[in-house]
Amino acid sequence: MPEQVRTAVVTGAGRGIGESISRRLAADGFSVIATDVDEATAAATGEAIGGVGRRLDVKDPDDVAAFAADVERCDVLVNNAGVWRFTPLLGTSPDDFRHVMETNVLGTLLCTQALAPIMARGGGGSIVNLTSLTARAITPFVGVYSASKAAIIALTIQTALELASDGIRANAVGPGFIPTPGTLDTYGADEETQRARGKIVPLGRYGTSAEVADAVAWFASHESRYVTGQVLFVDGGVSEATVPFLFQAQSR
């Protein structure tokens, strides 16, 4: 009997890191369901990788339930959809809080709740959540973005512990400075600016979406079968950079 093709669901797959993850998982042989709140970009990613694209707003419980009702098999779930609003804490409104927390944290929870039972029915699988460098190196003036990404680490570990008996692993990947359509304002839109700013990273440059996708692909694969509840920072070493290191790095 031919081996069953494994299915991966990726959220926020219309652009940036989610698009790269979808591309990489498709190259690894997964049948990928690329989802995004933006229907057109989800469709474009789905078409580009030979998978399917679906509109899915991860923070909408009805949307998530309706989406999951159409999913027959799910071996890998990548909770990648994420948003941020950079404000000082004292200027962060309840609307800012809800927007960031509902997309990043509630969205991760809802997709896990909806798809984990499907995964369990198929014998298990792997959930990969996107956290961030900023969950570990807490950053000022990012509103509740750091808090949301720290919450995702706690959710990941709890997911790993509660779902291990269903054969489901859960791990998190924490990107560092990765230029994407969503971060160009922060990291600089042109290559020269990015090159100059990237010197502060221990490995000497900003990272790429493909490098984040490589780590996600490992957590999605059989190679990581004995790994659960872990966080892997894909940040060129920034999360380990000490103040003396940063002083030195400024002059290189």
Ligand SMILES: NC(=O)c1ccc[n+]([C@@H]2O[C@H](COP(=O)([O-])OP(=O)(O)OC[C@H]3O[C@@H](n4cnc5c(N)ncnc54)[C@H](O)[C@@H]3O)[C@@H](O)[C@H]2O)c1
């Ligand atoms: N780029 C970085 O430097 C960086 C660093 C750390 C963590 N991350 C995390 O990686 C993930 C991807 O980041 P990116 O830089 O590719 O962002 P991006 O803004 O380029 O892309 C995010 C995608 O998520 C989609 N999205 C937003 N809200 C959604 C919702 N409610 N439902 C479904 N989809 C939704 C957007 O439409 C977009 O296609 C995020 O979780 C982000 O927090 C990124």
